[in-house]
Amino acid sequence: MGTHRNTQSTPTTQTATTQAARSASGRALILHPVLRGTEDDRSPEASLEEAVGLAAAIDLAVAHAAVVKVSQPRPATLLGGGAVEQYAALMEEAREAGDAIDLVIVDHGLSPVQQRNLERAFKAKVIDRTGLILEIFGERARTHEGQLQVELAALSYQKSRLVRSWTHLERQRGGFGFLGGPGESQLEMDRRLIGDRIIKIKKELGEVRRTRGLHRKARAKVPYPVVALVGYTNAGKSTLFNRMAGADVFAKDLLFATLDPTMRSIRLPTGRTVILSDTVGFISDLPTHLVAAFRATLEEVEAADIILHVRDIAHADSEAQKADVEAILRGLGIDPEHDPRVVEVANKIDLLEAEDHDAAIRRTARADGACAVSAATGEGLDGLFGILDRRVTAGREVVEMDVEHADGATLAWLYAHGEVLDRRDDDHHARLQVAIEPALLARMERQREKRVSA
Template identity: 50%
Template sequence: MKASRAFLVCVTIGRVRYADSAEELRLLVTSDGLEPCGLLEARREKPDPATFLGSGKIEELGELAREAKADVVVFDTALSAAQQRNIERAIELPVLDRTTLILEIFRARAKSREGRLQVELARLEHLSTRLVRGWTHLERQRGGLGKTGGPGEKQIELDRRMIGVRVKQLREQLKKLARQRGTQRRARTRGDTLTVSLVGYTNAGKSTLFNRLTRAKSYAADQLFATLDTTARRFWVNDEETVVASDTVGFIRGLPHQLVEAFKSTLDETVHADLLLHVVDAASPVREEQIREVNLVLEEIEADDVPVIIVYNKIDRTTHEPEIVRHPDGTPKAVFVSALTGAGMDLLREAVAEFSGRWREEHPNEPREPEPWEEELEAERRMTPEEELKALEALL
């Protein structure tokens, strides 16, 4: 099947400019199975309320997109429902904004039940904001004294109610899965095991690093959002100790708020981790901007107080040698590695082992509260033979 041709639009608003915005949009578009066929870059002090770009630029966009034989136009920004409809009418082509594009990629990539539920929840919440006046073609002219809305208004309310019911169902199912995940996490922590979560900008090489550390076979590819479903595996840091590592969804600039909210149960692995390995593409010219974007998401999910070691990955694409960079007190701050070639992986294990040693000193293995079933079992063990006989007779 031939890929749909997508014409890309990158808009710089005010003085905030991202050097890699065009390349990132190209990667997003190809990740969604579309074929880029042209690019329009524009700058505005503030968005036009009606068409985001203004009528003149929209006319130019329509001509360029038709010349490029585009099937769809993709904006590298979030558009309001009205802006999207106005642009589509003006250029007579379908329009995707950044939020919709990312949601589509997530929908295609989610494999686990929890991942699919989270994406469906995010898509429905996004859709619910775009129903306003979506059914005006069904309305009739009415007098000003009418107390009830037209059929169009009723259809909107019906759609909202249907979406609301489904959103409630999804939230309940996700809560149940979150409780199961919490039980699994508690089972791991009972063994006094350090938990490490890999976080980072999408396509920084987290899954490749995770596979190298744990010898797992998680899907890894040179594309955005290759991994959506959290995977946890043990890996050795030295001859005596293993830790549990979790690979999580990658972050990106302008990650839709609905997705952050929907994926919070998955991102709980990050919030409850003892250590974060913040994986950074060392070869990226905009790595500092990407680090800031990841830190913003960590702050949003309240994981910004978890200790961090930065892992500068992909040094095989740079001239940098493997090394550990340390804080003034000697503790590891960053490690330079190549997950692809394995260079520096021994240094990364060494840095995690150092952190683990300090963590164990600060968090001695204190006895936990027994579960109810354990208390019942212990009570049974304390019974005398006579009491056991009475208990059996009572059951009969």
Template identity: 55%
Template structure:
């Protein structure tokens, strides 16, 4: 494959931008109001005010949307029909009418029945947290894979929203109704149409994933380790990625600025400060608390880049008031993805430039006392050299000599050893090969996984 800096896999049409913005942002802005329900009985590691701030940021990530107001709504208990109590529904109805709101964003789950009833009471369109995130993803997806994954997630979500809200949902007649019994309901017809479309999309996505797997297989043949950047959305992964690789990936102070995986080659410094080993860096979609289950499933192929990684950089926005809570969310998602706990992981405490005074001094002292923690500013470049040096050192692994016996049917394993360049001596015997290899623990693990 050659040098990773040649970016030969960047020519893959699966990684190409769709071109112009997917959505036309011309015309008057949609006037929105954000609500964050705070249920007393619900346990959360987050303060409701911070949850509301994140919801407002999510709304700000949509183009042509103007947030007119936002508030935390305290809920003693959930009302099955309208989510909020009748008094609060009336109070909000008056406020929304006064502000001439077009769209209400509820930062939490809203059932189809609750959505229908609230839209009727308030005379506005309503989106819950899942619907909002799907809208953002639909606006941002650029690659073929990203578009398919968003469509698949949206259909899964839409299927759950089929409720008896319109007159056309009355039972349809099958033929004249004389033969074959009654026909199917409109809901059943809609659900069947969605299921058919889901099957079609999954087939297309399978082809895309297979193509990506071919690219992964090609990269495995090149002895360049993969370093994956993960972290909470808006933690600064893309800015760090650009700083490390010299790439020009979209990096904005905005939630979900990056949706599609991006990979670039990086030449790490050696012990003397000169050019050293080469690695492949992978920028990934940002994580978020309460990520819709539809998106976790639909974006698994994208997040599999993390499963392929030889080292993970967990990028944290250390200036955020809930950085620790965000880190806990990221850890939960990595666990759900079944990321191998043996894969080394460094914490990169980003946005150090936004921390001042005694707080900055305390963070630097805390990082110094913890192994594998690197305070940096991806924006200014402060601390980046330390991260790169640590990554380089992590791959300067101790090698061991092993003697292997491979049967003639194990040609794939033998080809792997040749591709990795770890064979010291090889001899053909009666039932296969006797091979001496000099390899790292990482290479041995990959060999055992074949």
């Protein structure tokens, strides 16, 4: 009936809310349906492994996981009758043995009817892939913007299934009640109440989007180029971000270890300052609710001057993950193959065998706009910084500048925004050879004229 995988994980540190939720949902059964006639670049076993990783991201104890072949999807349960009976019996046996499985995760989309019927058959809580990802995002969101975005996605998801209960207002933080939680009063929420809340959140996110636009305009005036990191979840983006920026962003071997975007300013070897932006990780079959909700965050990627596509080159499904990320980028109007802003970063080369390690370095060295690195060890970072330097300095002109020593503001500005290639001083002047963008040079000249005429 399916490929089985037994696994047992023990929850570690948890928030009070998460602990209460886990006490209600305890052990989980994960089922990955494989529908006949559907094509997937990943093996069913790899997809199941990813689903187990998603469960581990919120410390669920996975008691059993299986790939289930579905020859003909049933409108009532999605899974075939034999599979439903098989896993209902498995859960009954677990209950009789005192190891009840209280949660079933179906790694596929479920209609409200299918979810309800499976809950009746299994006598346990059932959530689908969207519900699981929303639960993870609900726990990971820390900023006000992130919480709004996830709540909007959760409400849109719930509205389509006539929510039975709503516990968000009664939870301390994290999650969205799909797994249960404290204060489960089973408040009945109708479409009108959810709709009102959606309208309110969209207005607030509109303000967030407006604020982000103002921030982008402010950065354009400075201006510091923005370098956005994108990639499949767990590709090592946050580790790379920390290595490049000397920051301490939470980075762990978990799917969706970080959610909210983070920005830091860094200086490249030539002295050029850029803003490094870490964004939410992508994943296969990302729910449309989330893509829409995180539009404000994804706008940072659209507006970036350079986009680093960070890949886990050591992962067995690296190519499939690359395809998923590129599909989302195309949805944002970014063509990874032809957009000059996109740089492919083959990460985790430290996990490759020696022959594959060397081959990855040679392959990326031949490519235009690609490099191989290890965010964990720092190998290859010099090459990545070199690519960034070349990209941000592209289009610069080399000009001769004669600046009085007394004009310290202009000297400081040139060092901050250009690359001083040569400098010769006499008693009153500094004669500089500077590589700088023409637009920046014109702006500086206007500022100097204003100071002189003032």
